[in-house]
Amino acid sequence: xxxxxxxxxxxxxxxxxxxxxxxxxxxxxxxxxxxxxxxxxxxxxxxxxxxxxxxxxxxxxxxxxxxxxxxxxxxxxxxxxxxxxxxxxxxxxxxxxxxxxxxxxx
Amino acid sequence: xxxxxxxxxxxxxxxxxxxxxxxxxxxxxxxxxxxxxxxxxxxxxxxxxxxxxxxxxxxxxxxxxxxxxxxxxxxxxxxxxxxxxxxxxxxxxxxxxxxxxxxxxxxxxxxxxxxxxxxxx
Numbered sequence: 001x002x003x004x005x006x007x008x009x010x011x012x013x014x015x016x017x018x019x020x021x022x023x024x025x026x027x028x029x030x031x032x033x034x035x036x037x038x039x040x041x042x043x044x045x046x047x048x049x050x051x052x053x054x055x056x057x058x059x060x061x062x063x064x065x066x067x068x069x070x071x072x073x074x075x076x077x078x079x080x081x082x083x084x085x086x087x088x089x090x091x092x093x094x095x096x097x098x099x100x101x102x103x104x105x106x
Numbered sequence: 107x108x109x110x111x112x113x114x115x116x117x118x119x120x121x122x123x124x125x126x127x128x129x130x131x132x133x134x135x136x137x138x139x140x141x142x143x144x145x146x147x148x149x150x151x152x153x154x155x156x157x158x159x160x161x162x163x164x165x166x167x168x169x170x171x172x173x174x175x176x177x178x179x180x181x182x183x184x185x186x187x188x189x190x191x192x193x194x195x196x197x198x199x200x201x202x203x204x205x206x207x208x209x210x211x212x213x214x215x216x217x218x219x220x221x222x223x224x225x226x227x
Contacts, residue, residue, distance in 0.1 A: 033213035035151070042220065043143075043151065048206065048213040086151050090210055093165030095141070097151040 001026050003089055005098035011106045018074040020101045022065075022087035030066045031091035037100075038083045046085075047072065079105060108132040108216040110202045115221030122192055128185040128202030128218060136160070136180040139205035141214055142187045144198035144223075152198070155187065159208040170196075192225045199223075 002025040012018050022032065030050040035043040045054050047063040050070055060075040074081055082105055087098040114126040128140070142154040155166045155176040164176050175188040185202055199220040206212025 031211065035214070037151075042201065042217045043214075044217075045213055045215045048215075054215065084150075088151075088153070088213070090213055093156065093210070094167045095153045095156065095165075095210060097143075097153055100150040 001028075001089065001094070001096055003087055003096045003098040005085075005087055005101050007101060008099065009102040009104070011104045012077050013106045014077055014079065016077045018077050018081075018103060020072045020085055020087075020103075022070045022072070022098050024068045024070075024089060027067045028089050028091045031089060032063075032065070032070050033088045033090060034061075034063055034072045035086045035088065036081075036083045037086065038080075043086065074103075077103070077105070108204060110204060110216060110218035112200065112202050112218045112221035115200065115223045117224045117226060118192055119227055120192060120194055120225055123188070123190040124192060124223060126187040126189065126200055126202075126221060126223070128187075130183045130185065130202075130204070133204065133216075135178075135183040137208060139207060139209045139212070140176075140178060140185045141203045141205060141210070142176060142185075143201045143203055143214065143217075144196075145201070145220075146195075146198040149198075154200070156205070156210045157185070158210070163209065165210070189223070192223075194225050194227075197223060197225045 034047040037043040202218040203214035204216040
């Protein structure tokens with residue numbers, strides 16, 4: 001089962017709204033997680049069940065979708081959001097990650 | 107707070123074996139599923155294996171099936187990954203992660219710092 005993220009990279013201005021898409025090759029309900037990996041750091045768990053924010057994650061992050069199409073949105077891009085973002089399916093093995101989306105500041 | 111500390115990485119030759127360990131603390135280890143996730147240098151995340159809280163269920167990515175074995179010792183709060191027939195493309199940082207559930211349906215909510223495995227002749 002493939003998880004396809006798009007775009008693979010993006011450059012946006014501070015304060016911009018940023019949207020990342022993750023598409024599954026088969027339906028998977030809402031068993032989708034999003035992770036943030038800042039440069040040189042360990043991945044951080046942002047969202048589970050497609051739209052539930054982990055405790056402590058800023059409210060400018062949001063997730064939506066179910067079935068095969070999911071999105072991660074950053075409502076107002078901040079400098080600390082520079083990172084690579086990964087989606088992951090977890091309804092059944094293999095718990096495949098998407099290829100990642102690198103977010104940079106323009 | 108949750109702590110996951112991996113150990114056992116190093117430089118090995120192709121075809122050899124290595125065992126990784128992950129010492130867990132700060133939570134009731136026996137209640138949660140655990141994963142190994144790897145990341146090759148400059149590449150994305152690659153899920154490797156999961157084991158349920160009681161060790162009764164284990165799943166692997168196809169590329170490691172028959173070569174890697176995930177296990178756990180709940181009395182020692184430790185997760186293991188026994189790797190054999192290592193290949194050059196197994197070179198990666200290996201992360202131990204805690205699932206948010208007793209199985210694999212909660213996402214990886216905590217990550218260790220990782221241990222580097224380099225397979226090279």
